[in-house]
Amino acid sequence: MIKMNNINKVYQTEMVQTHALRDFNLEVEQGEFIAVTGPSGSGKTTFLNIAGMLEPFSSGTYELDGIDVGKLNDNQRADLRNQKIGFIFQGFNLIPDLNLYENVEVPLRYRGIKSAERRKRIERCLELVGLGARAKHLPQQLSGGQQQRVAIARALAGEPRFLLADEPTGNLDSLMARQVMEILEEINREGATIVMVTHDPELARRAPRNIQVVDGQLADFSLYQGAPNKEQTAGDIAARAAEA
Amino acid sequence: MLWYYVDLSWRSFKRTPLVSALMVIAIAIGIGITMTTLSVYHMMSADPIPSKSEQLFALQLQTMDEGEGWFTKDDIPYQLTFKDAQRLMTDAKGDAQAAMVRTGFAVHLGDESNAPKLMDARATGRDFFSMFNAQFIHGGPWSQSDEDNAVNKVVLERSLSEELFGETNPVGKTVFLDKFLFEVVGVIEPVTEHTKYYDLNNGSFKRPERVFYPFSLVKELEIGTWGNSNGWKREMVTTFKQRLDSEIVWIQYWVQLDSPESKANYEQYLKGYIQEQQKIGRFARKEPKYSLRDVNQWMEYNEVVSEDNKILVLLSFMFLAVCLANILGLLLAKFMRRAPEVGVRRALGASKTQVFFQHLVEVGLLGLFGGLLGILLAQLCLWGVRESYSYYSALAKMDFLMLASAPIIAIVACILAGLLPAWQVCRTNPAYYLKTQ
Ligand SMILES: Nc1ncnc2c1ncn2[C@@H]1O[C@H](COP(=O)(O)OP(=O)(O)OP(=O)(O)O)[C@@H](O)[C@H]1O
Ligand SMILES: [Mg+2]
Numbered sequence: 001m002i003k004m005n006n007i008n009k010v011y012q013t014e015m016v017q018t019h020a021l022r023d024f025n026l027e028v029e030q031g032e033f034i035a036v037t038g039p040s041g042s043g044k045t046t047f048l049n050i051a052g053m054l055e056p057f058s059s060g061t062y063e064l065d066g067i068d069v070g071k072l073n074d075n076q077r078a079d080l081r082n083q084k085i086g087f088i089f090q091g092f093n094l095i096p097d098l099n100l101y102e103n104v105e106v107p108l109r110y111r112g113i114k115s116a117e118r119r120k121r122i123e124r125c126l127e128l129v130g131l132g133a134r135a136k137h138l139p140q141q142l143s144g145g146q147q148q149r150v151a152i153a154r155a156l157a158g159e160p161r162f163l164l165a166d167e168p169t170g171n172l173d174s175l176m177a178r179q180v181m182e183i184l185e186e187i188n189r190e191g192a193t194i195v196m197v198t199h200d201p202e203l204a205r206r207a208p209r210n211i212q213v214v215d216g217q218l219a220d221f222s223l224y225q226g227a228p229n230k231e232q233t234a235g236d237i238a239a240r241a242a243e244a
Numbered sequence: 245m246l247w248y249y250v251d252l253s254w255r256s257f258k259r260t261p262l263v264s265a266l267m268v269i270a271i272a273i274g275i276g277i278t279m280t281t282l283s284v285y286h287m288m289s290a291d292p293i294p295s296k297s298e299q300l301f302a303l304q305l306q307t308m309d310e311g312e313g314w315f316t317k318d319d320i321p322y323q324l325t326f327k328d329a330q331r332l333m334t335d336a337k338g339d340a341q342a343a344m345v346r347t348g349f350a351v352h353l354g355d356e357s358n359a360p361k362l363m364d365a366r367a368t369g370r371d372f373f374s375m376f377n378a379q380f381i382h383g384g385p386w387s388q389s390d391e392d393n394a395v396n397k398v399v400l401e402r403s404l405s406e407e408l409f410g411e412t413n414p415v416g417k418t419v420f421l422d423k424f425l426f427e428v429v430g431v432i433e434p435v436t437e438h439t440k441y442y443d444l445n446n447g448s449f450k451r452p453e454r455v456f457y458p459f460s461l462v463k464e465l466e467i468g469t470w471g472n473s474n475g476w477k478r479e480m481v482t483t484f485k486q487r488l489d490s491e492i493v494w495i496q497y498w499v500q501l502d503s504p505e506s507k508a509n510y511e512q513y514l515k516g517y518i519q520e521q522q523k524i525g526r527f528a529r530k531e532p533k534y535s536l537r538d539v540n541q542w543m544e545y546n547e548v549v550s551e552d553n554k555i556l557v558l559l560s561f562m563f564l565a566v567c568l569a570n571i572l573g574l575l576l577a578k579f580m581r582r583a584p585e586v587g588v589r590r591a592l593g594a595s596k597t598q599v600f601f602q603h604l605v606e607v608g609l610l611g612l613f614g615g616l617l618g619i620l621l622a623q624l625c626l627w628g629v630r631e632s633y634s635y636y637s638a639l640a641k642m643d644f645l646m647l648a649s650a651p652i653i654a655i656v657a658c659i660l661a662g663l664l665p666a667w668q669v670c671r672t673n674p675a676y677y678l679k680t681q
Contacts, residue, residue, distance in 0.1 A: 054591050055675040075595045082593030089678050093588045097255050109248055110593040154592070 001162065001193050002028035002051060007060035009046055009216075020046040022216045024060070028195065033188045035207035036197045043216040044197045045090055048164045051195065052085050053077045064162075082110055086160030088168045090197075092151040094139040100126060100150050101135040107158040125153040128183060144171040152180060156187065163187070165196040169203060181206060245598070246605065253606035256582075263578060264610070267571050271614025274567030275654045276621025281553075281560040283626060283646045287639040288449075288549045292439045293377060296500075297539035299339075300375060301507075303332070303497040304537075305518070308476045310529040317545070320535050321474065321493045322445075326462075329495040333369060333459065337513045338499035339506055340375050343459050344368035345495050346443060346471035349421035351455065353408060363404075364470060365421060365455035366443075367462045373399070375500050376435050376442060383415040383430035386458055390429075394464035398426040401454035405431045424465060426457065438638035441539055443496050444546040445472050449639055469494050491526075499536070507536065568661040571610075575665040579603060586669055587677035599670040607662030608655050615654025619647060 009021040129149035169177035212219040329343040352360035386397035473494040629640035
């Protein structure tokens with residue numbers, strides 16, 4: 001599904017040069033559910049943005065479903081993104097003028113889905129995150145956690161084959177977080193590939209595969225990749241890596 | 245997708261009503277001014293008789309001696325002498341012809357019912373009415389024998405007929421022109437709508453005359469011109485008879501030539517006529533010229549649309565450009581503030597092209613509103629022109645073409661102004677705004 005080879009991402013600002021990703025290598029198989037952990041500023045969001053083709057990278061190659069992304073033009077990337085990829089952003093990024101219904105509708109509009117089908121999907125997804133009754137509300141009339149759930153509904157409505165989630169449970173209580181996790185596990189069972197950034201070790205532990213980004217690089221835990229262990233937390237892995 | 249963009253644009257207007265209203269007003273003012281000048285220009289330059297403008301020709305003859313010049317571009321007098329006009333009328337070699345001259349009378353019924361009114365009257369041939377597509381409501385032109393025998397017959401315009409006789413059919417009734425009694429033979433609608441192309445001498449946009457009578461009466465009743473007379477020769481002209489025989493030019497002459505052959509024949513005839521006249525000492529120059537200009541060439545030659553009119557149109561378009569420059573600035577600010585939202589849309593699957601078109605639809609809509617408001621404004625301006633310059637009253641109007649082109653010009657102009665802002669907003673990096681929240 002995903003094949004990243006020696007990806008580098010350098011942000012050039014007036015004062016400093018930030019090496020957000022360095023020689024980043026990763027392969028993700030179709031149908032995997034991966035939890036990404038790592039300290040703040042380590043490059044997790046940058047990795048997701050590149051994976052979602054929202055940002056160009058400085059060097060390296062990236063193949064998505066066998067297509068060399070570096071060779072696509074902007075409209076082709078938009079098409080691919082539109083067909084395959086769903087986003088849950090770290091900062092929800094709801095559109096303030098649109099009510100919940102219309103916010104969830106956005107990706108469906110660009111995909112050219114008919115209005116009856118849109119309605120069905122939107123209502124189901126809002127129901128799924130427990131906001132069915134608030135379809136007409138505007139984002140600023142909701143709490144942070146509720147906004148987060150709308151962002152999740154919006155990503156799910158597109159029924160993406162590849163879901164990129166940046167701390168989807170960051171603003172939710174543990175009960176709600178577990179519910180969201182269950183939803184993600186459900187769509188993963190139905191065949192979607194999921195890459196989820198999280199700071200919550202408990203949630204990370206539930207994911208079949210854990211990776212850690214440290215200082216723009218994938219922490220090396222090749223030791224464990226052959227036999228992924230559900231009980232291993234990111235912390236365990238880092239500790240064992242340090243021992244070795 | 246278009247409706248989605250229209251819906252989003254409408255929300256965008258509602259979100260910033262003040263800025264949006266300002267932009268619409270700016271466009272409306274620009275369009276209003278532009279359409280006002282353009283409408284007047286359009287009316288001035290319009291073909292006044294499209295169905296026949298290529299068959300009707302204004303005739304000019306270069307009667308002066310060698311060495312004498314004229315103040316026209318081609319050195320040919322724009323009117324004829326009476327004797328030439330009369331001879332050409334008698335020979336009648338065109339498919340139709342009309343000599344004509346502007347005169348004037350006190351018109352009254354000879355009783356107490358109406359005060360005498362001084363007004364223009366045109367002496368002309370009976371072909372005049374068919375040549376210039378005059379629409380008869382009652383009766384018809386005077387007969388050829390009336391014309392040949394200089395009988396007092398008159399054709400009135402409907403408005404005058406109604407003033408004198410009310411709604412009734414006046415054919416057969418009589419009316420006084422000065423002290424002469426005339427029999428009404430016909431009633432017509434106004435001959436021209438806005439440009440008095442058949443006689444451009446005393447104002448191109450004056451309303452047409454309302455009284456028409458046989459040209460032969462000019463000589464019979466010794467009727468003087470109310471138009472221009474010009475001479476080049478030192479001659480003794482004290483009596484009316486001397487004036488008719490002189491080289492003074494004061495008669496307009498139109499000839500209808502339906503086909504190229506017809507025109508070729510007529511030119512042949514003119515050459516023959518000039519040669520014949522040279523034998524008696526007139527047209528005393530090596531190569532006397534003549535000219536046959538069709539209606540549109542005649543209007544061009546007489547500069548019906550002046551340079552000033554053209555400059556005014558140009559200036560108003562420049563004003564529109566200034567309005568658009570302001571709008572460009574406002575749009576740039578407005579669209580860039582929306583970059584974060586655009587970032588989200590891009591991440592959720594919108595292509596650059598879709599974002600670009602969404603914004604073009606928005607500016608197009610602005611243009612549409614501005615254009616419609618601009619039409620209202622232009623109507624107001626044109627009304628003002630009509631009220632303050634009655635001379636322009638027939639010109640200061642918007643016809644269908646102008647009404648239809650106003651919103652189109654507005655939309656195209658706005659899209660031009662919106663290209664840069666729309667381009668700017670669609671090429672912002674979506675990821676940049678997604679992280680910062
Ligand atoms: N647009 C940008 N311009 C300059 N530097 C940037 C830009 N975006 C990110 N960075 C830098 O790149 C590095 C990685 O940022 P990134 O957002 O990927 O971190 P993160 O792992 O998602 O952190 P967090 O857990 O806090 O969300 C940081 O040092 C950040 O300052
Ligand atoms: Mg992040």
